[in-house]
Amino acid sequence: DVKVTQSSRYLVKRTGEKVFLECVQDMDHENMFWYRQDPGLGLRLIYFSYDVKMKEKGDIPEGYSVSREKKERFSLILESASTNQTSMYLCASRTGTGNEKLFFGSGTQLSVL
Amino acid sequence: GQNIDQPTEMTATEGAIVQINCTYQTSGFNGLFWYQQHAGEAPTFLSYNVLDGLEEKGRFSSFLSRSKGYSYLLLKELQMKDSASYLCAVRSASGGSYIPTFGRGTSLIVHP
Secondary structure, rough: OOEEEOOOOOEEEOOOEEEEEEEEEOOOEEEEEOOOOOOOEEEEEEEEEEOOOEEEOOOOOOOOOEEEEOOOOOOOOEOOOOOHOEEEEHHHHEEEEOOOOOOOOOOEEEEEE | OOOEEEEEEEEEEEOOOEEEEEEEEEEOOEEEEEEEEEOOOOOOOEEEOOOOOEEEEEEEEEEEOOOEEEEEEEEEEOOOOHHHHEEEEOOOOOOOOOEOOOOOOEEEEEOO
């Protein structure tokens, strides 16, 4: 079975903390994505990566950065967490052809207090 | 940019048929996906359309009209387990890659 694993299911952090969200996929996929999901707003793209060490901004990159040092791992970093970053964060991956569906992780519910 | 519209919420009766619509405006259209997401779970792939017409897969079918910027997901013989959010996602070319943009999702409630 294909698998996208997010390191934490629930996370509680304080305002100003640096937060790392980790995502690992075992399908040798080139493309990886970070979305956040908020009630009434749907999934919004934060960052994506075509391949190792490559990254592109999505629709809402402000306050976030990413790291892709290895093909299987894509990390989302909140440099200084704020309360408006409380959200469900979903990682996804797919092959590099662009014609394929996304495989999603189970999500990380982040609360910033 | 892209604009994707789908109803916020729908209700239906077990055993019935329901149609969830999705309209979109985008440049460089290159495919439309439907995903299902149960509460507290990850979205999972349901269907993909890139050419006009109907794609059938068991109880679920998806239709696309590119000229009208319109798609629908048809669910037949509804079951209680079909209560979930249904996400329409449109893919377009962006800098050489094909990035899916999601609508806000339609919450479907199936009642006995």
